[in-house]
Amino acid sequence: MSARQGMARLLGSVEMARAFTLTALLAVFGSFAIERLTSTATLATIVLALCVIGTAILIVRREELSLLRLAPSSLLAFLALALVSVIWTTDRGDTVFAWLALLGYAVLAITIGHIRDTLQTVRAIGDTLRVLLALSLGLEIVSGILLDLPIAFLGIDGALASGGPIQGIFGTRNMLGFITVIALITFVIEWRTQSVTAPVAVPSIALAGFLALLSASPTVLVLAVGVGAATAALTIVRHTAPARRVVVQWVLASLTTVTLAVALVLRHPIIAWLGAGSDFSMRADLWNRILDFVALKPLQGWGWFGPWRRGEYPFNYLNYLLDQQHATALNAYFDVLLQLGAVGLVLFLLLGGVALVRSWLVASSRRSVVYAWTPLILVTLAVDSMFESFTLSDVGWFMLVLCALRAGQSRSWRENIDAAQTGAIPTLRPQD
Known part of the structure; x- marks a missing residue:
């Protein structure tokens, strides 16, 4: 050889x-x-x-x-637009580097999506998060209890003894909260699929829940409600007879729309109940200022940067007007609208929305609970994107691409083309 x-x-x-x-x-x-x-x-x-x-x-x-199914077309279109924005961006070098970061994490997600199936992916993410969450708790104990000193270079404040908030090795309490929600979904799916035993699953779930609580992140509660509602809806659909499943899907979609509308109308009482009035007021001021800049370049935006570059226009001027030091728009949708305009926002919504619909339909019709992992992660990303821009870089972007690829592998127009070439008829078997 x-x-x-x-x-x-x-x-x-x-x-x-x-x-x-x-x-x-x-x-x-x-x-x-x-x-x-x-x-x-x-x-x-x-x-x-x-x-x-x-x-x-x-x-x-x-x-x-299959070359046709290598990556979702909406992902390729979004990456293409981000690259093309180098033509009108305010700093071409930063845009190129930011685009390369997008591409790099996307390549990793695409590779994993093709060489590991859903269950193997869930198991690998579960193993990874068990280690990193345990490491986070260990460092918080060292910093907050044993030494009573912050670990500045990791952003750990050492507030564990006082009940938090804590950050772990993820930089901010909101990122830790986001990671713990992903971990909880993953650990529960592992347990339900009997991929790990109870002595492993139960402590893992307890660890993630404990860190979510200590993060004191205001978004964790919102994510928990969103994911809980999605889990309940998916459970109802999965236990509905196939003949009545379409009707139930439409009823649930209508209820979701009405609930979102009511939440929008009652947003001020809800915000007051959550004790996040000042935080939301700050975000609202930021988003209003962003819309002023969006109005100047509504279609193409100001160019792709991902996380904001310090000293780069228009981000530096936004922070100057608000007397803040924001590194993102604190909302993925506003960030895309600012950087890639309305065209970019449509592509971003297509990337996540189509993936959510596809994965939801797959999880609704297939017996194994492992298929519920993808839509629940996508719901987490969609809800979190209303309060943070994590979905546009690093972990969040990686998870979005991975889930979009996974959803496209199971239910895509490309299956019809592949079927035409092979003579096979693509099916979605409820017993899988």
Whole structure:
């Protein structure tokens, strides 16, 4: 066997697929800690090296793949627009680097989506988050109880003894809250699919719930309500007879629309009840200012930057007007609208919306509970995007691309084209 054949065999092996997945997930979910412990250049080098390895794996496995189903078309369109925005951006260098970051995390998600199935992906994310959440709690104990000193370079304030808020290794309490919700969904799905035993699942769920509570993140409660409602609705649909399932879907969609409308009308009492009046007022001021700038470039936006670059226009002027130091719009939808205009927002909504509908329909009709993981994660991303811009970079973007790819693999117009080429009829079997 030649060296080339040996390398190809290694890259195409199951062991390499598992090792790559775990390494990539540790890099993605631990990106903040890696950047703080080393540097931005080191993190970029790690992501680049993983992208090269991932691309090599896909090339070796090319006979297992379909070019039409390699990535969702809405994802490709969004990436294309972000790249084209270099023409009108205020800083071409920053836009290129920000686009490369988008592409890098997307390549990692696409690779994992093609070399691991849904259950394997859930298990890998579960293993990764168990380690990182345990590490976060350990560092918070060291900082807040044993030493009673902050760990400044990781952003850990050492407030555990006083009941929080804590950040763990994720930088902010809101990011920790976001991660814990993803972890809770993943751990419960692992347990329900019997992928892990109760002695592993129960402490994992307890750990994620404990950290979610100590994060004191105002978005955690909103995410919990949103995911809980989605879980209840999906459970109802899954236990409905197939003949009546379409009617139930429409009824639930109508109830969701009415609930959102009522929540919008009663937003001020709800905000007061949550004790987030000052926080929402600050966000509302920011969003109103953003709309002023959107009006100047409504279609194409100001160019893609992802997280705001300090000193870059219009972000520096927005912060000057508000006397703040915002690094994002604190809302993914407003951020996309500001940076890529109405066209970008439509593509972003298509990317997430189509993926949510596809994955919801798959989870509704297939027996295994593992298919519920994708729509529940997408609901988490959609709700969190109303309060943070996590979905546009790092972990959030990676999860969005992964879920969109997973949804497209199970229910896509590309299946009809593949079927026409192979003579097979694509089906969605309820017993799967």
